[in-house]
Amino acid sequence: MHIDILTVLPELLASPFEHSIMKRAQEKGLLTVQTHALRKWAVNEYGQIDDYQYGGGAGMVMMCEPLANAIEELSKERAYDDIIYLTPDGARLDQKMANSFSLKHNLLLICGHYKGIDERIRQQYVTKEVSIGDYVLSGGELAAAVLVDAIGRLLPGVLGDETSALTDSFQDHLLAPPVYTRPVDFRGHRVPDVLMSGDHKKIEDWRYEQSIQRTKERRPDLLD
Ligand code: SAM
Numbered sequence: 001m002h003i004d005i006l007t008v009l010p011e012l013l014a015s016p017f018e019h020s021i022m023k024r025a026q027e028k029g030l031l032t033v034q035t036h037a038l039r040k041w042a043v044n045e046y047g048q049i050d051d052y053q054y055g056g057g058a059g060m061v062m063m064c065e066p067l068a069n070a071i072e073e074l075s076k077e078r079a080y081d082d083i084i085y086l087t088p089d090g091a092r093l094d095q096k097m098a099n100s101f102s103l104k105h106n107l108l109l110i111c112g113h114y115k116g117i118d119e120r121i122r123q124q125y126v127t128k129e130v131s132i133g134d135y136v137l138s139g140g141e142l143a144a145a146v147l148v149d150a151i152g153r154l155l156p157g158v159l160g161d162e163t164s165a166l167t168d169s170f171q172d173h174l175l176a177p178p179v180y181t182r183p184v185d186f187r188g189h190r191v192p193d194v195l196m197s198g199d200h201k202k203i204e205d206w207r208y209e210q211s212i213q214r215t216k217e218r219r220p221d222l223l224d
Contacts, residue, residue: 001104001155002032002078005144006070007111008049008062010035016145017152033148036074041066042125049078050114059115067110067121082127083108086115086140090129093147095170099129101147102154109147111140129138173222177210 005013013035017026018143025031039047043065065200076091081104093095101107105170109118110126122129154160155164169176180191215222 001030001035001102001107001152003109003148004074004080004152005033005035005109005111005148006038006067006074006094007139007141008038008113009111009139009141010037011147012139012141015120017148020151021158022149024033025155028157029219030155030157031152033152036056036064036070038066038070041070041073061115062117062121062179064120067117071108071121071125073139078106080106080108080127082212083110083125084130084147085110085112085117085126086143087112087129087207088131088134088136090131092134093130093132093150095150095168098147098150098154099171101151105116107151109140109144113139113173128222152179152210159217173215174211175209175214175219175222177214204212 007013007167017033022033026033032062038049041118042049043063048063049066050062051059053059075082082101084107086109110121130143130147132146137143150179165171167176179196184191184196192206194202212223
């Protein structure tokens with residue numbers, strides 16, 4: 001999978017993909033992430049990409065021209081399955097959405113700033129709008145990093161154990177069961193005996209029951 005990210009702050013996206021699973025995904029050639037500095041398509045030599053909003057009011061708006069030119073130029077290099085604008089009024093990111101994006105080949109993510117991007121870009125170029133939650137960030141970069149991570153770890157071959165992502169929370173509408181590692185006894189708190197029984201069927205049943213119980217307690221909405 002290839003993901004392009006359009007941003008006014010490429011520096012902010014330098015680190016998130018250089019570690020751990022995202023790094024491994026790229027080293028294995030399963031994922032490529034490329035950031036593009038929007039100022040390359042600025043309207044003048046001062047690097048302008050935003051302007052005052054019509055109708056007045058505080059906050060600048062990201063202009064049509066740099067975004068349209070960038071999208072058109074990048075689209076010549078590859079056909080995007082989706083052009084995604086990260087925005088608080090988009091569809092809320094969840095595991096189902098991440099699963100569905102992980103089946104695509106080429107994605108272009110647009111990070112907004114200031115008051116956001118000119119509405120006409122949203123209408124004419126953007127195919128999906130995604131929010132990472134009901135709160136407002138200063139820019140779309142951290143949201144883009146969250147989206148790439150959520151998608152990237154689902155790509156076949158990225159996680160060491162293929163089944164690991166399938167047993168995480170939200171797959172099958174359940175939260176994940178509790179997990180334990182050594183020591184067996186930590187200051188008087190023991191690992192549940194069943195996990196050391198070696199009986200795989202019993203362990204699977206216990207984990208399933210724990211998942212149900214945890215989901216009932218913390219996220220009953222998921223069971224609906
Ligand atoms: N005026 C916009 C509004 O009220 O909906 C908020 C703009 S916000 C300050 C600047 C940029 O941050 C947005 O264009 C978007 O790209 C990004 N952003 C902020 N919150 C986000 C969220 N919850 N999910 C995804 N992107 C977000």
